Amino acid sequence: MLNGQYFYNQTMKKAVAVFGTIFNNIKIVRQGGSMERVPLAYGPKSKFLSRINSDRNEAVNRSIAIKLPRMAFEITSISYDTTAKLNRMNKRFFPIDGNNTKKNTVMQSVPYKLGIQLNILATNQDDALQIFEQILPSFTPEYTIAIKNMEGPDTSTDVPIVLTSVSFSDEYEGSFETRRTLIYTLDFEMRVRFAGTTSEGKIIRIVDTYYYSKLLDTDDSPTIKTSNPVGEENVRVAAVDDNSPFDADITTTFGFDYGLP
Amino acid sequence: MSPRNVYFSHGTTAEKRLYEDLIIESLRIYGHDVYYIPRKIVNTNAIFNEDALSEFGDAFMIEAYVENIDGFAGDGDLLSKFGVEVRDQMNLIISDRRWQDLIGRFQTDDEAALRPKEGDLIFFPTANGLFEITFVEDETPFYQLQNLPTFKLTCELFEYNNQAIDTGVDAIDKFETEFATRTKLTLGAGSGTYNIGEDVTQGLGDKSPQTVITAEVTTDSDSPADGSGYVIVSSITTSFDSPERSTTQFSITSGSVGNLVGAESGASYAITAIDGFTTIDDKDSDAQNVDFETIGNNFIDFTESNPFGEINITT
Numbered sequence: 109m110l111n112g113q114y115f116y117n118q119t120m121k122k123a124v125a126v127f128g129t130i131f132n133n134i135k136i137v138r139q140g141g142s143m144e145r146v147p148l149a150y151g152p153k154s155k156f157l158s159r160i161n162s163d164r165n166e167a168v169n170r171s172i173a174i175k176l177p178r179m180a181f182e183i184t185s186i187s188y189d190t191t192a193k194l195n196r197m198n199k200r201f202f203p204i205d206g207n208n209t210k211k212n213t214v215m216q217s218v219p220y221k222l223g224i225q226l227n228i229l230a231t232n233q234d235d236a237l238q239i240f241e242q243i244l245p246s247f248t249p250e251y252t253i254a255i256k257n258m259e260g261p262d263t264s265t266d267v268p269i270v271l272t273s274v275s276f277s278d279e280y281e282g283s284f285e286t287r288r289t290l291i292y293t294l295d296f297e298m299r300v301r302f303a304g305t306t307s308e309g310k311i312i313r314i315v316d317t318y319y320y321s322k323l324l325d326t327d328d329s330p331t332i333k334t335s336n337p338v339g340e341e342n343v344r345v346a347a348v349d350d351n352s353p354f355d356a357d358i359t360t361t362f363g364f365d366y367g368l369p
Numbered sequence: 370m371s372p373r374n375v376y377f378s379h380g381t382t383a384e385k386r387l388y389e390d391l392i393i394e395s396l397r398i399y400g401h402d403v404y405y406i407p408r409k410i411v412n413t414n415a416i417f418n419e420d421a422l423s424e425f426g427d428a429f430m431i432e433a434y435v436e437n438i439d440g441f442a443g444d445g446d447l448l449s450k451f452g453v454e455v456r457d458q459m460n461l462i463i464s465d466r467r468w469q470d471l472i473g474r475f476q477t478d479d480e481a482a483l484r485p486k487e488g489d490l491i492f493f494p495t496a497n498g499l500f501e502i503t504f505v506e507d508e509t510p511f512y513q514l515q516n517l518p519t520f521k522l523t524c525e526l527f528e529y530n531n532q533a534i535d536t537g538v539d540a541i542d543k544f545e546t547e548f549a550t551r552t553k554l555t556l557g558a559g560s561g562t563y564n565i566g567e568d569v570t571q572g573l574g575d576k577s578p579q580t581v582i583t584a585e586v587t588t589d590s591d592s593p594a595d596g597s598g599y600v601i602v603s604s605i606t607t608s609f610d611s612p613e614r615s616t617t618q619f620s621i622t623s624g625s626v627g628n629l630v631g632a633e634s635g636a637s638y639a640i641t642a643i644d645g646f647t648t649i650d651d652k653d654s655d656a657q658n659v660d661f662e663t664i665g666n667n668f669i670d671f672t673e674s675n676p677f678g679e680i681n682i683t684t
Contacts, residue, residue, distance in 0.1 A: 149451065162453040173455050
């Protein structure tokens with residue numbers, strides 16, 4: 109099915125890594141205290157690895173509940189972005205090193221909206237708000253970041269990350285035995301593009317065109333002329349430099365050569 | 370005249386003392402030795418009604434009976450989006466009189482309010498757990514002899530928030546050195562060897578009084594006397610304590626910016642580089658800040674600028 113060719117562009121992995129990189133250096137400061145960077149993680153993870161890794165420091169195993177404040181994000185939705193659809197016949201061409209007669213082709217990528225939720229967990233309102241305020245002003249409501257190689261080799265795709273909603277929950281009421289939970293939630297929409305496989309194709313070096321000129325008579329009625337006034341009804345598009353199209357590559361300048369042999 | 374039966378005692382002083390003695394003896398037989406760690410609130414946030422900065426500077430050993438016989442209560446170990454959380458809870462019974470004798474008399478609070486406080490910590494050595502007291506029940510058992518001889522402490526594992534913990538008990542102080550946010554300082558010219566756990570300071574600027582940055586040397590430091598090493602410090606504080614918050618940090622030694630000096634060892638070295646970024650993941654198995662930086666930078670076209678800082682700036 110489909111074209112049967114294996115490919116994996118790691119688009120989602122790139123999106124997660126890029127999203128994480130944006131928020132991985134946020135800091136908080138307490139009055140009289142030190143500046144601290146806020147730990148960040150991608151939420152979903154392998155359970156057994158998490159358990160093993162949490163035990164690796166035997167000296168402090170099971171010793172505290174969790175270190176706060178911290179942030180985590182996860183992908184919450186994926187949906188087709190109909191507003192960003194482009195002509196599906198568009199193609200991108202990329203040269204092949206050492207081969208002047210062939211090129212790589214990638215078909216038009218398809219746009220998707222990736223819903224990503226960022227959560228901030230803190231014990232103190234003030235800690236959470238320091239993180240919160242460092243994020244909000246940069247999203248108006250979008251922040252656009254350029255991602256390399258998302259739509260094929262040597263491409264740079266502008267990916268808007270849109271802050272769509274903000275909410276928080278502060279569960280402080282209830283008995284003293286229950287823990288206060290303070291979480292700020294920021295929902296983002298990342299506009300990514302999924303590109304298909306790269307296919308190899310030959311470069312078109314000669315185009316022969318035979319056509320009729322369709323000219324209008326003086327009374328504007330359409331009439332097919334059987335002969336072109338300037339005798340240019342047959343056109344060859346070929347390499348200009350040496351007129352030897354078989355030496356052409358994708359960098360060659362092409363021109364018109366009227367009158368086919 | 371009291372309507373109760375006058376031929377029965379409802380708690381004489383001697384009976385109350387006997388009752389308390391029996392409780393204390395039981396606690397000392399069946400209880401565990403735990404450390405009671407009072408919280409000292411350094412700064413409070415008057416708007417949000419929170420402790421902006423707390424520290425823990427004392428630890429008092431006391432016997433406590435663990436009420437949970439089948440293991441810890443609470444949700445146990447669970448995986449959330451924030452990583453592995455351990456939501457263990459337990460109830461401890463301690464004697465009122467013993468608490469007053471061993472701990473209360475060292476507290477500076479109003480005497481009438483002297484009791485274990487919510488927010489104080491309990492270190493439970495048997496399980497190597499640092500617990501926070503969430504509630505103190507002081508009316509159980511309920512006036513059986515017209516008195517309240519015990520406290521029931523509801524505790525749950527502590528959510529560590531970069532507090533300074535300097536009790537003098539190594540098993541407790543390690544929580545700070547293991548979990549506090551770390552900064553790696555690369556050393557240049559100097560002499561001496563820093564001691565693990567000692568305070569190190571650096572003076573900044575010409576102004577009087579000079580701003581002094583203080584931090585604690587963690588166990589992963591390597592500072593040989595030839596100055597080729599580094600120290601990893603935690604719990605950085607500054608003497609420039611302004612309500613607007615100071616962001617003053619360690620600086621590279623130059624001009625009026627002094628050496629890093631050990632308070633106990635007297636070791637003194639110039640600071641040649643500061644890295645507060647790659648140390649985030651050191652003791653936090655769930656943090657991926659450095660992984661995102663490493664992998665994400667392969668994909669990001671940084672001809673655009675990062676809103677939260679420029680690429681590869683890690684100080």
